[in-house]
Amino acid sequence: MNLSTAIAAAADLLLGARCPGCGVAEFGACAHCRTQLSAARPQVMGLGQCRLTVVAAGSYSGVMKTLLIALKERQSMGLVGVLGRRLAISIAVLASVRPSERIVLVPVPSARAQVARRGQDVTVALARAAAVRLRRAGVSVTVVACLRHRRRVADQAGLGVTARNRNLAGAFALRRGVPRGEVIVVDDIVTTGASLAEAARVLTAAGRPPVGAATVAATPLRRRA
């Protein structure tokens, strides 16, 4: 038995620790689930309404979906690192389109009620983890949470395309300036792209149009649209 297997066995015995992806005894995501995540193919798509290029590291299905749900709904914050590395891939794809000395990552703001329920802003945490990975690869990158909600919005889950757009139109505002660099909007999941489009609208109006948007995953709904 090697050390990591022994640690997993001890975790199972003493803590009941399980991989959130498949349930085997493990601290965090197991090697098998990590391999499955790594095999996901990045997807590049265009958001027609704002001509924004969106890159997702994989589809919102299988292990990717299970781990994102565990992170967001069960506060499995140990998954921030592994999913943040997926987000870093999407960002690297966009950054290679328009190379810049510095990248500015702007997270889509989470609703205040979500942040309160989860204890932290998951999107900001993912962006920071992605930035750590990119800096290790020599990329100059900073995370600037410069967007805020200017009014309450309904939970997007369960809303159709038109209702999502209406729900978020004019919902965000800048709360501080955007530093020098190529701007990339980041989020955990792209579904219809309403949040990304609203973020891009605010940044463009401030004279800082984003080069694109990067997400961890894309829903099949978005791919069909």
Ligand SMILES: [Zn+2]
């Ligand atoms: Zn697993």
